[in-house]
Amino acid sequence: MKKTLLLTLLAGALGTASARDLAAIKASGTLVVGTEPTYAPFTYTQGKKIVGFEAELAEALAGRMGLKVEWKPSAFDTLLIGLNQDRFDLVISSHGITPERQKAVDFASPHYCSGGVILARAGGPLTVAALKGKTVAVQLGTTYAQRAEKLPGLGSVKTYPTNADALQMLLSKRVDAFITDRFVAIEGRKKFPQAGLKLGEMLFQEKIGIAVKKGNTSLRNAINQALAGMMKDGSYQKLSEKYFGEDIRCK
Known part of the structure; x- marks a missing residue:
């Protein structure tokens, strides 16, 4: 994380x-x-x-x-x-x-x-270029929130208290993508298979x-x-x- x-x-x-x-x-x-x-x-x-x-x-x-x-x-x-x-x-x-x-x-x-990745619904933005003008969810206080703010051309960044909250915003179509740890993204995709979530580009790597x-x-x-x-x-x-x-x- x-x-x-x-x-x-x-x-x-x-x-x-x-x-x-x-x-x-x-x-x-x-x-x-x-x-x-x-x-x-x-x-x-x-x-x-x-x-x-x-x-x-x-x-x-x-x-x-x-x-x-x-x-x-x-x-x-x-x-x-x-x-x-x-x-x-x-x-x-x-x-x-x-x-x-x-x-x-x-x-x-x-x-x-681990590292930060883009998680989106089917047809959603999966690359930094595709995030241009889009709204992304991140967990409050995370390195992902900090790095998302620096992505070029991003529409807006919305922060939520927990990863579960941010994921729900993606599932409910209130945001275009969720930037999070790759293991959280994998777990989210596994937990909600009916949502057709896709893992996109890895934005950065980090040691935990x-x-x-x-x-x-x-x-x-x-x-x-x-x-x-x-x-x-x-x-x-x-x-x-x-x-x-x-x-x-x-x-």
Whole structure:
């Protein structure tokens, strides 16, 4: 996914208190994890449980550190602010690693690579050129929203609180296209086969990472070590193929 926040908001959220380091987290036995659980198949809810690729990945990483996960769901555009206010130990919610975000938080090694694509109804715009004068939907606060604003000749960009909201606008013909993560687009097409949705041009690629509070090196190193172990022993590939039918790590 995903997404950009105003640096001024993040800077304002930075406090003098220190985040819990790995030793403090291990002493508690619990890793507090923030996410937006409306982003199938990465994090979403089944009943009262948060599930999905990133949910299982976070729990597997925590297990390798001898920890249990305490989930704290939050709106996407508040996650990094909450991280800097010590509401979470880490955030896993398909954040694209951007220079702007790296000024405010630290990222672990990327746990998958993706990119932004155009999703449209049959006969709709599937290329940047075809988007000229058209209206597109994007999720509020995302890197897709930021990049859509810069597309040449675009008619207008409408933002919505969640990807599900933006997709509904496309399905109801209130917008011409939806710019989103390619996995969200694939999931949307699978969920609504009767709509005849088409995947169009990929607009950009990005690396996705787990965020920790800036300077929390011990936790970031532990995440990187656990992630490298999963990628080496085949457990990452198994988990990835469960959700996507392929290994989605960065090549």
